Amino acid sequence: MNNTLYSIAGILIPFLGTTFGSGFVLFLKKNLNGKIQKLIVGFAAGVMIAASIWSLILPSAELAEEQGVVGWLPPAIGFILGIVFLIITNYIADKIAKRKSGKKLNMLMFSVTLHNIPEGIALIRVKPVFARL
Secondary structure: OOHHHHHHHHHHHHHHHHHHHHHHHHHHOOOOOHHHHHHHHHHHHHHHHHHHHHHHHHHHHHHHHHOOOOOOHHHHHHHHHHHHHHHHHHHHHHHHHOOOOOHHHHHHHHHHHHHHHHHHHHHHHHHHHHHHO
């Protein structure tokens, strides 16, 4: 499979997953009881945690060990920096939310941008993975 097909698959697979997941919200939000909503949110949280561990934390530890650094140190520092970053952005988001004009649009743009920053950073490791295939 050439790089173009990998790129297309890399775009379509997340797109289809996001579309499927948002279908629950769009079509079923009025029909879902609280227990089912909690189950779905818990499932999403579990998938995100698993993806973070297997796709980010473990590769970071392996890369650190390859470079002769204590394996847990870079992921731990990154984890702490991520927490600090989220605390700061939560503070900024609270300030933005208090504004009257464009409140919903500002929060939507801010949250989508914030969500995509770590995903963009994680792409640093994508090229070597595709190079091995």
